[in-house]
Amino acid sequence: MEFKGHVDFRACGQAAFRRAAEGQLVVECRRRPEIGYFDPLSITFESCSEWKKTDCGYMLDGMKVLILGMDGYLGWPLALKLAKLGCRVYGIDNMLRRRLVAERGAQSVTEIRTMQERVAAAKEHLGVDIEFREMDLLDREALFAYIREIRPESIVQFAEIPSAPYSMADVDKAVNTIQNNVVGTLGLLFGVRDHAPEASIIKLGTMGEYGSPLTGRPLFEGLFPGDAVLQYQGQEWSLGGELTPRDPVSFYHVSKVQGTFSVYEACKYWWLRSYDVMQGVIYGNWSDELQAHPDLNTRFDIDEWWGTVVNRFVAQAAIGMPLTIYGSGNQTRGYITLRDAMQCITRLIAAPPDPGQYDVVNQVTDVFSVMQIAQMVATIGKEFGLDVEVQRIENPRVESEEHPYEVIHEKLQDRFGFASESGFADEVRHLFRVMLQPENRDRILAQRAALFPRTRWSGEHGEMKVLERWKPAA
Amino acid sequence: MDLFLLGIDGLPRWMWQRFADSGVMPHSQQLLRSGTLVPMKSSLPEVSSAAWASIITGLNPGGHNVFGFTDLMDGSYSLGFTSSRTFRAKPFWAQPDAGPSLIINVPQTYPAQPLNGMLVSGFVALDLKRAVYPAEQLSSLENLNYAVDADMTVLQQGKPQFVQELRRVMNARCEALHQHWDRQSWQQIMFVFTGTDRLNHYLWEDFEDPTSPLHQTFLDYYHEVDRHIGRILERLDDRTLLAAVSDHGFARQRRSINVNCLLAEAGYLRLKSSTRPSWSDMLPETRAFAMDPGRIYLHRQGRYPGGSVQADEAESLMQELERYLLGLQVEGCPVVSQVLRGAEIYSGPFAHRAPDLVALPATDVALSGRMNLQELIEPTLINGRHTHEESTFFVRGTQHGVIPADMRVEDVLQVLQPQVSTLQKAA
Numbered sequence: 001m002e003f004k005g006h007v008d009f010r011a012c013g014q015a016a017f018r019r020a021a022e023g024q025l026v027v028e029c030r031r032r033p034e035i036g037y038f039d040p041l042s043i044t045f046e047s048c049s050e051w052k053k054t055d056c057g058y059m060l061d062g063m064k065v066l067i068l069g070m071d072g073y074l075g076w077p078l079a080l081k082l083a084k085l086g087c088r089v090y091g092i093d094n095m096l097r098r099r100l101v102a103e104r105g106a107q108s109v110t111e112i113r114t115m116q117e118r119v120a121a122a123k124e125h126l127g128v129d130i131e132f133r134e135m136d137l138l139d140r141e142a143l144f145a146y147i148r149e150i151r152p153e154s155i156v157q158f159a160e161i162p163s164a165p166y167s168m169a170d171v172d173k174a175v176n177t178i179q180n181n182v183v184g185t186l187g188l189l190f191g192v193r194d195h196a197p198e199a200s201i202i203k204l205g206t207m208g209e210y211g212s213p214l215t216g217r218p219l220f221e222g223l224f225p226g227d228a229v230l231q232y233q234g235q236e237w238s239l240g241g242e243l244t245p246r247d248p249v250s251f252y253h254v255s256k257v258q259g260t261f262s263v264y265e266a267c268k269y270w271w272l273r274s275y276d277v278m279q280g281v282i283y284g285n286w287s288d289e290l291q292a293h294p295d296l297n298t299r300f301d302i303d304e305w306w307g308t309v310v311n312r313f314v315a316q317a318a319i320g321m322p323l324t325i326y327g328s329g330n331q332t333r334g335y336i337t338l339r340d341a342m343q344c345i346t347r348l349i350a351a352p353p354d355p356g357q358y359d360v361v362n363q364v365t366d367v368f369s370v371m372q373i374a375q376m377v378a379t380i381g382k383e384f385g386l387d388v389e390v391q392r393i394e395n396p397r398v399e400s401e402e403h404p405y406e407v408i409h410e411k412l413q414d415r416f417g418f419a420s421e422s423g424f425a426d427e428v429r430h431l432f433r434v435m436l437q438p439e440n441r442d443r444i445l446a447q448r449a450a451l452f453p454r455t456r457w458s459g460e461h462g463e464m465k466v467l468e469r470w471k472p473a474a
Numbered sequence: 475m476d477l478f479l480l481g482i483d484g485l486p487r488w489m490w491q492r493f494a495d496s497g498v499m500p501h502s503q504q505l506l507r508s509g510t511l512v513p514m515k516s517s518l519p520e521v522s523s524a525a526w527a528s529i530i531t532g533l534n535p536g537g538h539n540v541f542g543f544t545d546l547m548d549g550s551y552s553l554g555f556t557s558s559r560t561f562r563a564k565p566f567w568a569q570p571d572a573g574p575s576l577i578i579n580v581p582q583t584y585p586a587q588p589l590n591g592m593l594v595s596g597f598v599a600l601d602l603k604r605a606v607y608p609a610e611q612l613s614s615l616e617n618l619n620y621a622v623d624a625d626m627t628v629l630q631q632g633k634p635q636f637v638q639e640l641r642r643v644m645n646a647r648c649e650a651l652h653q654h655w656d657r658q659s660w661q662q663i664m665f666v667f668t669g670t671d672r673l674n675h676y677l678w679e680d681f682e683d684p685t686s687p688l689h690q691t692f693l694d695y696y697h698e699v700d701r702h703i704g705r706i707l708e709r710l711d712d713r714t715l716l717a718a719v720s721d722h723g724f725a726r727q728r729r730s731i732n733v734n735c736l737l738a739e740a741g742y743l744r745l746k747s748s749t750r751p752s753w754s755d756m757l758p759e760t761r762a763f764a765m766d767p768g769r770i771y772l773h774r775q776g777r778y779p780g781g782s783v784q785a786d787e788a789e790s791l792m793q794e795l796e797r798y799l800l801g802l803q804v805e806g807c808p809v810v811s812q813v814l815r816g817a818e819i820y821s822g823p824f825a826h827r828a829p830d831l832v833a834l835p836a837t838d839v840a841l842s843g844r845m846n847l848q849e850l851i852e853p854t855l856i857n858g859r860h861t862h863e864e865s866t867f868f869v870r871g872t873q874h875g876v877i878p879a880d881m882r883v884e885d886v887l888q889v890l891q892p893q894v895s896t897l898q899k900a901a
Contacts, residue, residue: 035554043754047779
């Protein structure tokens with residue numbers, strides 16, 4: 001999809017709107033104040049020197065993007081992708097993820113470099129400059145000073161603890177999750193209000209914020225569509241534009257829902273602008289930039305707390321460990337590859353929302369049940385000579401195992417031009433090739449114990465019972 | 475103080491003389507006796523932004539880059555609004571040897587640029603905060619309820635309310651003048667009344683019709699302007715060179731005609747369909763288009779992204795357009811009185827940005843260059859229009875430069891400050 005026509009100056013992030021006499025709206029360009037005042041609807045992408053055509057649509061040339069949580073699974077590939085597209089990329093991280101994974105007795109399967117080494121490798125292998133500072137999102141004084149210093153045009157909030165089981169393990173971990181995610185995001189919003197109010201905020205949420213309603217109600221993209229109607233006692237009310245219900249499924253998800261409301265309110269009170277990204281379960285470790293050199297690897301976690309299901313299944317298959325399905329395996333979720341997710345986020349950065357606009361996208365390409373995933377991973381494993389076993393175990397979580405699941409995911413395609421570049425099978429094949437490299441296989445074996453769940457939502461202790469074990473037919 | 479330059483936007487020379495003689499403006503009567511009043515020619519086109527820019531720089535639009543209130547950005551169809559940022563020449567108060575200057579309400583000076591002294595921008599100004607230099611003077615203006623422009627929406631309540639609004643704005647502005655005048659000694663002051671232009675636009679019919687209930691309201695407003703002039707005169711001694719200027723004349727307007735409709739009718743202008751048509755909707759087949767008020771541009775290849783007029787076609791196209799425009803009639807009346815060639819009337823470093831042709835309106839007509847082609851004759855409350863002829867130039871005493879026989883807005887500085895003007899030409 002090609003974007004054409006008028007630059008939406010409200011979205012451009014460069015524009016200050018002013019109302020001139022007789023209702024005429026004019027804008028001025030923050031980047032080029034010397035050119036004066038313009039009719040916003042007379043400026044096209046083609047004619048504006050500040051916009052540049054990229055693979056992800058028109059993008060502000062040299063856009064300043066601040067990535068919070070740059071050291072993470074998503075933060076680092078995004079930094080590389082944006083830098084390669086010509087953005088000026090800045091990032092912070094408190095390196096918490098590295099510590100928490102180590103505390104769990106786990107490690108990234110692919111070896112990762114320090115941030116300093118990564119930044120140097122990005123310069124060497126991709127020819128890009130990335131600025132990184134070790135900083136805690138909760139150190140608001142430092143954060144605000146940094147925002148003031150760089151005046152980012154877009155801020156990506158990835159600096160959250162991303163684990164449901166971690167948040168359910170004990171009180172300290174639950175509080176840590178809430179503290180880091182909820183308080184971190186709240187503080188950030190004040191910083192944006194005071195020091196970069198025109199920046200767009202890309203907030204990472206999760207599809208898990210919605211839960212999986214047993215009514216079968218479609219999971220709309222955050223807000224009810226304009227023609228949604230509630231019928232009750234013979235009367236009808238429009239629900240158009242209202243936030244859809246949230247039904248988080250862990251304290252981690254609760255923290256994400258709180259983030260959603262914080263951002264929503266900040267857009268309302270202070271005319272901030274934000275896209276809240278309800279991301280499906282992410283998997284894979286492939287991107288054009290990551291492939292340039294092993295020193296550019298992003299982290300790849302597979303353990304109970306920090307890994308996601310597809311990544312863990314491939315790792316389990318690679319070491320001959322049965323794929324562990326929780327409960328019936330009929331739990332259905334939305335999924336997306338790392339590569340596609342990076343494209344989506346980049347497109348959201350490229351086309352920011354209007355001032356005051358809070359919008360939500362469901363960042364999902366496929367919907368699978370856990371059972372289907374196990375089946376597909378086992379089938380692809382056979383291509384690599386693996387005889388994959390699957391086991392169902394007691395479900396450590398409190399969740400519906402049988403439920404309808406209809407995800408609406410149209411905005412990214414229809415409004416932002418997203419087109420998926422990677423599919424499940426190819427991504428899993430690539431993962432097998434990576435996991436089966438001897439040094440990586442050794443790193444999986446070394447954390448074998450961490451691949452089996454121990455964290456029950458109920459707070460009870462003790463091994464999960466194995467309910468059933470089998471080898472799927474091809 | 476060396477110079478007090480008073481501006482009265484849209485005041486025709488003949489009207490000032492008449493109001494002075496008839497007693498509507500008694501202070502002016504005294505003033506006009508003490509110097510020379512001559513008719514002056516406005517800028518081309520006869521719009522305030524271009525004319526004031528010429529008055530304060532001594533240059534024509536080819537020299538200062540202000541051809542109207544709007545312009546297309548080079549090499550694009552993006553519609554820009556002229557401002558102090560696109561105004562490319564230095565006004566007299568920004569010359570290197572200029573002493574402390576107090577500049578209030580001069581159009582075309584927004585946003586306020588730094589100077590030796592104080593400046594409050596005139597229209598079009600969007601935000602008082604950025605209309606004031608130095609910024610620390612903002613609060614004194616806010617305390618006076620100073621407004622950069624009258625609230626035009628008051629017109630919907632009725633003309634009497636509108637005139638009341640013009641008074642309110644004028645009084646606050648005059649208060650600001652005297653407050654800041656007292657603050658320190660100034661080498662030069664320039665102060666512009668702009669409510670007069672607004673009044674003329676909307677109440678011209680009432681001025682021309684002595685039976686209109688608002689006829690007296692019109693005269694009363696000028697009487698009040700005169701009272702403010704009197705207060706200024708009281709404070710000036712003979713050592714200060716005093717001059718008064720207006721940027722254009724005024725006359726009755728019976729219809730506002732959209733030149734782009736006429737160009738489209740004759741096939742010179744072709745637009746693709748659009749809910750809010752703009753210059754970016756012009757198809758490559760477009761040969762010529764207009765911008766307010768009567769600026770006509772050939773859609774030249776190399777000047778515009780979709781331009782199709784070749785250099786060697788330009789001359790014959792311009793001749794064709796001149797014939798077409800001069801021969802036009804709407805409702806049995808001519809539309810255009812004169813068509814001038816941009817290449818002949820503009821000079822200076824920005825002359826290449828000039829319109830190819832400038833059309834001057836026929837009697838009773840105002841020209842516009844909107845891209846919304848729905849209505850050839852546009853509905854408007856405006857019933858007075860600018861004229862190129864008969865703007866005002868007055869200078870007190872005899873200690874001034876030569877007043878040219880054919881006085882134009884860009885000659886003002888030459889007459890008042892021959893030394894400044896000489897400096898400028900050397901630069």
